[in-house]
Amino acid sequence: MTHAHPLHADLEVSCLCCLAVQPFHFTSTSDQVVCTLCLHHIGAEKSERRDLEHVRLWAARWGASETAHEEYIAETDALLVARDQDLTILRDQVAELGALVAGQFSAGIEGVRQLLQNDLVRRAERNTELARRQIDWAMAGLWRIAALHHDGPAAKCSCGRTAGTCAESAAIDSLRQGLGDWEKKNVLLLQDGRRHGLPAEHPAVLAQRIR
Ligand SMILES: [Zn+2]
Ligand SMILES: [Zn+2]
Ligand SMILES: [Zn+2]
Incomplete structure (x- = not known):
């Protein structure tokens, strides 16, 4: 054959x-x-011996393959479990990162907005304060001029010149209304114990000092 x-x-x-x-x-x-x-x-x-040897051979082969199969199953199961764990960890990480990014984004925006607002407010306050001091300084100067040059008795300027001939008085005439308002406001501030722009020789300041 x-x-x-x-x-x-x-x-x-x-x-x-x-x-x-x-x-x-x-x-x-x-x-x-x-x-x-x-x-x-x-x-x-003898056919008995032949059959016995064949059975032994197949039993050994089957046992080996079964062990290998079991090992393969166990390995595969372990792999699947590990893969599942990896996936779970990755999903958790993705969720964590997502939450972190979302949280930081809104927190960041809020923080920046607050900083910006604080800065704007601070700058505006500082500018207002500076402007107020400059106005106070100029008004105090005006007040000194007005103290020397205002309408006195007998149609004369307090400086002694005839009304209408005092150049200083004429120069500050248009500012007297504003000067009066500023003076009233600052006298109130003085009386409230707050910072004011009145010059040291202002009667209200002198009165306060005596009291
Ligand atoms: Zn055989
Ligand atoms: Zn054979
Ligand atoms: Zn005058």
């Missing part, structure tokens, strides 16, 4: 006796397709 397997090559072929896949190396098409274990099964051997 001939076979059709390739010659002069290491092959895995089913043995015609035990039917298990076994290593073969054929050198002739007339080589028997019977494994080394089964060579003595051919011929006059």
Whole structure:
């Protein structure tokens, strides 16, 4: 009986006796397709021994493959569990990062807005304060001029010149209304114990000092 397997090559072929896949190396098409274990099964051997050996062979093979299969299942299960854990960790991280980004974004915007507002308010307050001091300084100067040049008795300027001839009085005439308002406001501030722009020689300041 001939076979059709390739010659002069290491092959895995089913043995015609035990039917298990076994290593073969054929050198002739007339080589028997019977494994080394089964060579003595051919011929006059008792069929009981042959069958027993075949059962042992298959039992060993089945046991080995079952162990391998169990190991494979266990490995696969472990891999799946590990993959699940990785996925859970990644999902948690994504959620955490998402929350962090959202939180920082809104916190950042709020912080920036607050900073900006504080800065704007501070700058506005500082500018207002500076402007107020400059006005106070100018008004105090005006007040000193007005104290020297205002309408006195007998149609004369308090400086002694005839009304209408005092250049200083004429120069500040249009400012007297505003000067009066400023003076009233600052006298109130003085009386409230707050900072005011009245000059040191102002009667209200002098009165306060005496009191
Ligand atoms: Zn065999
Ligand atoms: Zn056999
Ligand atoms: Zn005058």
